[in-house]
Amino acid sequence: xxxxxxxxxxxxxxxxxxxxxxxxxxxxxxxxxxxxxxxxxxxxxxxxxxxxxxxxxxxxxxxxxxxxxxxxxxxxxxxxxxxxxxxxxxxxxxxxxxxxxxxxxxxxxxxxxxxxxxxxxxxxxxxxxxxxxxxxxxxxxxxxxxxxxxxxxxxxxxxxxxxxxxxxxxxxxxxxxxxxxxxxxxxxxxxxxxxxxxxxxxxxxxxxxxxxxxxxxxxxxxxxxxxxxxxxxxxxxxxxxxxxxxxxxxxxxxxxxxxxxxxxxxxxxxxxxxxxxxxxxxxxxxxxxxxxxxxxxxxxxxxxxxxxxxxxxxxxxxxxxxxxxxxxxxxxxxxxxxxxxxxxxxxxxxxxxxxxxxxxxxxxxxxxxxxxxxxxxxxxxxxxxxxxxxxxxxxxxxxxxxxxxxxxxxxxxxxxxxxxxxxxxxxxxxxxx
Amino acid sequence: xxxxxxxxxxxxxxxxxxxxxxxxxxxxxxxxxxxxxxxxxxxxxxxxxxxxxxxxxxxxxxxxxxxxxxxxxxxxxxxxxxxxxxxxxxxxxxxxxxxxxxxxxxxxxxxxxxxxxxxxxxxxxxxxxxxxxxxxxxxxxxx
Numbered sequence: 001x002x003x004x005x006x007x008x009x010x011x012x013x014x015x016x017x018x019x020x021x022x023x024x025x026x027x028x029x030x031x032x033x034x035x036x037x038x039x040x041x042x043x044x045x046x047x048x049x050x051x052x053x054x055x056x057x058x059x060x061x062x063x064x065x066x067x068x069x070x071x072x073x074x075x076x077x078x079x080x081x082x083x084x085x086x087x088x089x090x091x092x093x094x095x096x097x098x099x100x101x102x103x104x105x106x107x108x109x110x111x112x113x114x115x116x117x118x119x120x121x122x123x124x125x126x127x128x129x130x131x132x133x134x135x136x137x138x139x140x141x142x143x144x145x146x147x148x149x150x151x152x153x154x155x156x157x158x159x160x161x162x163x164x165x166x167x168x169x170x171x172x173x174x175x176x177x178x179x180x181x182x183x184x185x186x187x188x189x190x191x192x193x194x195x196x197x198x199x200x201x202x203x204x205x206x207x208x209x210x211x212x213x214x215x216x217x218x219x220x221x222x223x224x225x226x227x228x229x230x231x232x233x234x235x236x237x238x239x240x241x242x243x244x245x246x247x248x249x250x251x252x253x254x255x256x257x258x259x260x261x262x263x264x265x266x267x268x269x270x271x272x273x274x275x276x277x278x279x280x281x282x283x284x285x286x287x288x289x290x291x292x293x294x295x296x297x298x299x300x301x302x303x304x305x306x307x308x309x310x311x312x313x314x315x316x317x318x319x320x321x322x323x324x325x326x327x328x329x330x331x332x333x334x335x336x337x338x339x340x341x342x343x344x345x346x347x348x349x350x351x352x353x354x355x356x357x358x359x360x361x362x363x364x365x366x367x368x369x370x371x372x373x374x375x376x377x378x379x380x381x382x383x384x385x386x387x388x389x390x391x392x393x394x395x396x397x398x399x400x401x402x403x404x405x406x407x408x409x410x411x412x413x414x415x416x417x418x419x420x421x422x423x424x425x426x427x428x429x430x431x432x433x
Numbered sequence: 434x435x436x437x438x439x440x441x442x443x444x445x446x447x448x449x450x451x452x453x454x455x456x457x458x459x460x461x462x463x464x465x466x467x468x469x470x471x472x473x474x475x476x477x478x479x480x481x482x483x484x485x486x487x488x489x490x491x492x493x494x495x496x497x498x499x500x501x502x503x504x505x506x507x508x509x510x511x512x513x514x515x516x517x518x519x520x521x522x523x524x525x526x527x528x529x530x531x532x533x534x535x536x537x538x539x540x541x542x543x544x545x546x547x548x549x550x551x552x553x554x555x556x557x558x559x560x561x562x563x564x565x566x567x568x569x570x571x572x573x574x575x576x
Contacts, residue, residue: 376442376475381500383440383549384531385470385477410474413444415496 003119003151004112007260008315015316016054019263022288024051027060030294033078036071037296057263057286058274062297065098068238073099079292089137090237091330091337091403097137100237101292107146109289113243113258114147120256120313121231122206122249123177125152130175132184133211134160134335139241140211144179147243153177160184160335167192170202178207181335182214182222182230186366189225204228206249210235210242212332213323215433219252232322236302238295239285245320251312254319261289264318265297266306269327280305282327283320301327329427331361333368336405340426343372343407346398352379353395358417363431370407372399375414434557435503436570437485438547441478442498445471453478453497460491465574466547468534481506481536481547483574503553506536506573508543508566516546519565526559528552538576540568 002008010018027048030037041047046059068076073096077084085104089097102110123129129148135141141159148155156173158166166188169175178185185207192199204226210233222230234255235242244262245255257264263286266275275281283300302323311319331338340359347355356375361368374380374395382388392409399407417425443449450469457464466481482488485501492499509515523530529551536545545568550556560567568576 376498378498378500381440381442381498383438383477383479383500383502385472388442388475388477389472411442412475413442413449413496414498416444 001119001122001124002314003116008116008256008258008317010260010316012316015259018260019288020051020054022260023054023057023263023286024048026286026288026290026294027051027296029078029291030296034076036067036076054263057265057297060286060297062272062284062299063295064299065238065301068098069096072096074101077101077292078294079103084292086142088139088142088237088241090139091339091342098238100139103291106240106291106293108150109261110143110240110243111146111150113240113261114143115151116258117233117243117246118144118147118151118153118177118179118208120246120248120315121177121208121233122229123148123151123153123208127151127153127177127206128173128175128203129153129155129177129179130158130166130170130173131155132158132160132166132178132180132188133242138335139235139237140181140335143235143241143243144208148177148179163188163191164195167195167197170204171197174203176203176205178204178226178228180207180209181211182209182218183212183334183363183366183368185209185222185226186218189222190365199225199227202227207231208233208246211335213433215322218433234320234323236300238298239287239300240290244285248311248313248315253311254307254321256311256313256315256317256319257306259317262287264306264320266304267299269299269301269303277306277308277318280324283323301330303327331359331427331429333361333370333405336403338370338403338405342403343399346402347374347395350395350398352391354380356414356417358425359427361427361429361431368431370405371410372396372407373410373412373417375417376411377414380411434505434567434570435553436481436506436547436568436573437501438504438549439480439482439485439488439492440500440502441480441492442500443476443478445473445475449476450478452495453492456491456495456497457482457488460487462488462491465538465576466534466536468532468547470532479532479534479549481573485574502549504547504549505553505556505560506568506570507546507548507560508540508568509546511539511542511544515544519560522563522565523550523556523559526555528556528559536573536576540566 084101086102133140207230231247235244245257265284266281269282303325304320358373360371463483531549
């Protein structure tokens, strides 16, 4: 089903006209209210009035995660805090998180985009939605929640964790739609099986999975184990949260980007040149309707390809391929963004610890496991085992506090972390997604 | 009164301990006492050797992480209650034993135990007060 039939099936010329109108309006807004953007535009020698066609967007400078960090927390908001009704945050490369804000209208826009997404997946009013995305600063939980309510479905805000209780809810409440990360879903399936619950007897029909990369193989596995139709959802909190793009259940071949709300470009990550449809590169977004926290040519560091071929579902919005990688070293562990440099900053803050470390990521029983190997130098070493164990615990605690992710800390002998050409190999990702 | 003990950090995988004994053998260093404490991931090897400076140097040169800490070599009567008496006195004085292990030689009719205390000064005072024989640090290495 299509939630917003008029806008989701808009002919391309009408869509382009709306995009240009909304783009200029957004540029005028940030130019007038946010010093960072005004200075950036001035330096590039461009004003909002100079933008006469969508191609002129190339004259506008890019925005990066570092820019968001430099303006932490609210430096890029275009409205006073009185107008901001919601604040969310996600991981930054070190230390501080990335902060985003929403006006009342932004919250409603986001809910509409999520309602569109759930409908594209095959859900509708009358469905019962089991929402296992985490609620809190992370945009996943509340994003899916408001979308479900907007759609008119019945949402169960289970959030993450407490797996056995989730299985009981699935059995007793009979949800028909599941929204969760793909890896947690397979873990849920395992626990359900242990509890003697057969998915054949449950009422699931549709699943909307995202917040981490997952493959076609994983889709087959999820569909086979849970007896539902699984689609991919894409988003990032800087752009709005989940609901930037969604796979339609009719084709399951690429995710439709909601182009009436977001202008998508794919660029060469090195040169910054805009690439044509069909070529792989870094995904860049410009928001067209966001009020409190617009983004202007924001570099996502996600790698994809855009395809403009008409889709059997009837939507005219362009499709992006499933994200195939990143231009940076960010990891997603149990749905949480983790930068190796964050781990490094935790270690460097502990005087006795030298920052010689390695991250090993495995998937055990469908859950991501992060092991942090830390080399033991003489400052860290003690002849008492309990002191070494205390250090392991302290490191794990500090990582959990800063990043929100649990890590197994393993002390290793010095120089055992392989160096290749003088540079340490920081991350070993053993997961075969 | 104090004896310098050398400790080594080892990962809990095969060959690490043999690596240490190989290095010391090649350097002509003799191990007089040792104890190995283990966890699932790593072990801490504690040793009393006959040449501290040489041992520390060759172990470090081979890339191992080592530590050096003061322990005490105490004469313990070789009969039931011998150890208990000493532990009881230390406990009453509020001294905690972090770990202990046996030494290779005896002293007359007495056994020799290596103790690591949380408060070495207080331990030595207590032992001396109760006339418990503590072996001179320097002689322990070459007994």
